[in-house]
Amino acid sequence: MKKLLVSLAAAVGLAAGSAQAAYPERPITMIVPFAAGGPTDVVARIVGEHMSKTLGQQIVVENVAGAGGTTGIARGAAAAPDGYTIMMGHMGTHGAAPALYPNLKYDPTKDFAPVGLAAGTPILIVTRKDFPAKDLKEFIAYMKANSEKVNEAHAGVGSVSFTTCTLLNSLLGAKPSRVAYRGTGPAINDLVGGQVDYACDQIVNLVPQIQAGTIRALSIATPERSPSLPNVPTTKEGGLPEYEVSAWNAVFAPKGTSPEIVAKLNDALVKALDDENTRKRLLELGGVIPDKAGRSPQALQKLVESEVARWTPVLKAAGATAN
Ligand code: MLT
Numbered sequence: 001m002k003k004l005l006v007s008l009a010a011a012v013g014l015a016a017g018s019a020q021a022a023y024p025e026r027p028i029t030m031i032v033p034f035a036a037g038g039p040t041d042v043v044a045r046i047v048g049e050h051m052s053k054t055l056g057q058q059i060v061v062e063n064v065a066g067a068g069g070t071t072g073i074a075r076g077a078a079a080a081p082d083g084y085t086i087m088m089g090h091m092g093t094h095g096a097a098p099a100l101y102p103n104l105k106y107d108p109t110k111d112f113a114p115v116g117l118a119a120g121t122p123i124l125i126v127t128r129k130d131f132p133a134k135d136l137k138e139f140i141a142y143m144k145a146n147s148e149k150v151n152e153a154h155a156g157v158g159s160v161s162f163t164t165c166t167l168l169n170s171l172l173g174a175k176p177s178r179v180a181y182r183g184t185g186p187a188i189n190d191l192v193g194g195q196v197d198y199a200c201d202q203i204v205n206l207v208p209q210i211q212a213g214t215i216r217a218l219s220i221a222t223p224e225r226s227p228s229l230p231n232v233p234t235t236k237e238g239g240l241p242e243y244e245v246s247a248w249n250a251v252f253a254p255k256g257t258s259p260e261i262v263a264k265l266n267d268a269l270v271k272a273l274d275d276e277n278t279r280k281r282l283l284e285l286g287g288v289i290p291d292k293a294g295r296s297p298q299a300l301q302k303l304v305e306s307e308v309a310r311w312t313p314v315l316k317a318a319g320a321t322a323n
Contacts, residue, residue, distance in 0.1 A: 021260075023083050023260070023261050023264060024055050024056070024057040024083060024084070024264075025057070026057060026084065027057050027058040027059070027060050027084075028055070028057060028058070028059045028060070028083065028084050028085075028086060029059075029060050029062050029084060029085050029086070030044055030048050030059050030060070030061050030062070030086050030087065030088055030251075031062050031064050031072045031073070031075060031076040031085065031086070031087045031088070032044045032061050032062065032063050032064070032072065032087075032088050033063075033064055033065065033066075033069035033070070033071065033072025033073050033076075033087065033088075033089070033093060034063065034065050034069055034072070034155055034159070034182065034183030034184070034185070035063055035065045035181070035182040035183030035185045035186050036061075036063050036183070036185060037183070037185025037186070037189075037205075038155065038183035038184040038185035038186075038187075038188075038205055039121055039160075039184060039201065039202035039203075039204045039205040039249070040069070040088050040090055040183070040249055041061065041063065041183070041185065042204050042205060042285065043088060043118050043119050043121070043204060043249040043282070043287065044061050044088040044118075044249075045061055046278060046281050046282055047118045047119070047251075047269065047272045047273070047278065047282075048061060048088075049272075049278075050268075050271065050272035050275050050277075050278045051265070051268040051269060051271075051272050054267065054268040054271045054272070055264065055265075055268050059086075063183075064076075065156075065182035065183055066156070066182065067101075067156055067157070067158065067322075068092060068093075068097065068100070068155060068156030068157045068158025068159040068162055068180075068322075069089070069090070069092055069093040069097070069155070069156065069158055069159055070093060070097050070101060070104060070105070070106075070158050072087065073087055073089055073093045073094075073097075073106060073252075074104075074105040074106050076252070076254060077105070077106040077111045077112060077254055077255070078105075078254070079254050080254070081113070081253065081254040081255060081256035081257040081258075082257070082261075083253060083257055083258075083261035083264075083265065085253075085254065086115065086251055086252065086253045086265065087112075087251070087252045087253075088118065088249055088250075088251060089108075089112075089249070089250055089251075089252050090121075090160055090247060090248060090249045090250065091160050091163070091247040091248055091307055091311075092155075092158050092159045092160040092161075092162070092163055092247070093108070093158065094108040094112075094250070094252070094304045094307065094308075095108070095163075095304065095307030095308055095310070095311045096158055096160075096162075096163040096307075096311040096315060097158040098308055098312065099308075099311055099312040099314075099315040099316060099320075100157050100158045100315060100320060100321060100322045101157075101158060101322045102321075102322075108304050108308055109301075109304055109305050109308060110255070111254070111255045112252040112253065112254065112255055112304075113252070113253040113254065113255055113256070113257040113262050113297070114250065114251075114252055114253075114262075114297045114298075114300035114301045114304065115250070115251035115252060115253055115262055115265045115266050115269060115297060115300070116250065116251055116265075116266045116269045116270065116290075116295045116296060116297060116299075116300055117248055117249075117250045117290040117294050117295055117299065117300050117303065118248075118249045118250055118251055118269065118273075118290070119204070119248065119249050119282055119287040119288060119289065119290070120246060120247075120248050120287065120288030120289075120290065121160075121202035121203055121204055121246070121247045121248060121249060121286075121287060121288070122202070122203045122220055122221065122222045122226055122246050122247075122286060122288065123160070123164045123200055123201065123202060123203070123220070123221040123222075123245050123246060123247060124200070124201060124202075124203055124206055124210075124217050124218075124219065124220050124221070124229075124232065125139070125168065125198065125199075125200055125217070125218045125219050125221070125235075126188075126191065126198065126199055126200075126201060126206060126210070126215050126216065126217050126218065127139070127191070127197060127198040127215065127216050127218060128191050128192075128194045128196070128197055128198070128215060128216070129192075129194075129213060129214060129215055129216050130194065131197055131198065131216065133218070134216070135218055135219075135233075135238060136218045136219040136233070136235065136238030136239060136240060137238060137239050139198075139218050140172060140239065140240060143169075143172045143174040143176075144172060144173065144174070147169075147172070147173075147174035147175050147176050148175055148176070148177075150174075150176040150177070150197045150198065151176060151177045151178075151179050151195075151196045151197045151198075152165055152169070152176040152177070152178050152179065152196065152197065152198055152199060152200075153179050153181060153184070153187035153188075153190060153191055153196040153198070153199040154178060154179070154180060154181070154184070154187065154199065154200075155180070155181055155182070155183050155184045155187060156180045156181070156182070157180070157320075157321075157322045158322065159183075159184075160200075160201075160202055160247040161184050161187065161199055161200050161201050161202075162178075162180075162320075163311065163315065163320075164200040164221070164245050164247070165178075165199065165200040166315060166318050166320045167243065167245060167314060167318065168200055168243055169318075170317070170318040170319075171240065171242055171243055176197075176198075179196055184199065184201045184202070184205050185205065187199055187201070188201065188205055188206065188209060188215065191215050192209060192214045192215055200221075202247050203220070203226060203228070203229070203285065203286035203287070204282070204285040204286060204287050206286075207228050207229060207284070207285050207286050210229060210232070211229075217229060217232045218232075218238065219232065219233055219234065219235045219237075219238040219240070219243075220232050220233070220234055220235070221234070221235045221243050221244055221245045221246065222234060222244065222246055223236065223244065226286045227283075227286075228283065228284060228285065228286040229286060246288075248290075248303070250300050250303070250304075251265065251269055252300075253265065262297055266295070266296065266297055269295065270295050273289055273290065273295060
């Protein structure tokens with residue numbers, strides 16, 4: 001009997017091993033937890049396209065928006081850990097959300113098999129093109145006097161845009177009306193249309209509109225200007241050096257995904273980040289390509305832990321909650 005059990009276990013193990021060797025045998029779903037056309041969607045589609053080539057199977061992007069990205073990520077975290085459902089998360093879903101949602105359905109530090117960092121995404125403060133303040137200095141003065149009349153657009157509590165504008169508003173003592181969208185794709189459309197006044201958003205969503213003059217960039221919140229927007233001053237140059245903040249996007253699989261599958265996904269991600277055309281597309285949009293050391297699952301796990309530790313006190317101090 002014992003022998004039979006042992007050989008059964010061996011057979012199951014072999015079958016699992018060969019299933020992993022054959023992975024992927026069908027298309028993979030990548031959950032983007034925001035509406036199409038926003039930065040998370042843009043990064044997922046650029047990186048996913050090349051990952052599909054390496055894996056020999058299509059990566060199908062599924063936009064599952066809601067609750068600042070936490071709805072889609074909760075769905076992904078609960079999916080079968082078989083490598084066929086992965087997620088494009090970010091600094092909001094995996095760094096800020098725990099401080100904002102007391103009943104968050106996942107723990108960013110425990111409920112995922114991190115795959116790797118996909119892109120760094122600097123934050124810009126952008127306004128509608130005819131907003132009265134024309135640069136960051138004027139914006140600071142305007143917000144100090146008028147913030148209650150101003151509308152800020154964001155992608156829901158817990159999103160990067162919400163989190164980074166929470167920090168900005170708290171530095172300025174500003175109390176704007178905060179308008180939630182299902183992603184910054186639709187939020188920026190309304191900024192172009194003039195229905196809202198300003199937003200804090202990831203650069204990969206913004207470069208074409210800024211270049212076309214349909215929205216105005218006041219400042220980039222990084223120590224250096226971006227090569228893709230050389231005329232946009234840093235927040236330090238604009239008189240708000242305390243506002244230095246950056247975001248990132250990264251690929252996650254559900255906890256329990258086998259190390260072999262994670263390694264295949266990571267290899268495909270790394271190859272995408274080394275691919276000339278993929279790099280060019282990300283760089284033109286102002287994305288930052290992660291360096292080699294930053295691309296491993298272990299580096300991503302450390303990043304998530306440090307981001308949760310970094311954002312929790314900042315958001316608590318700013319009094320931000322989901323309610
Ligand atoms: C965010 O604000 O978290 C993202 O920019 C949302 C999005 O990708 O649409």
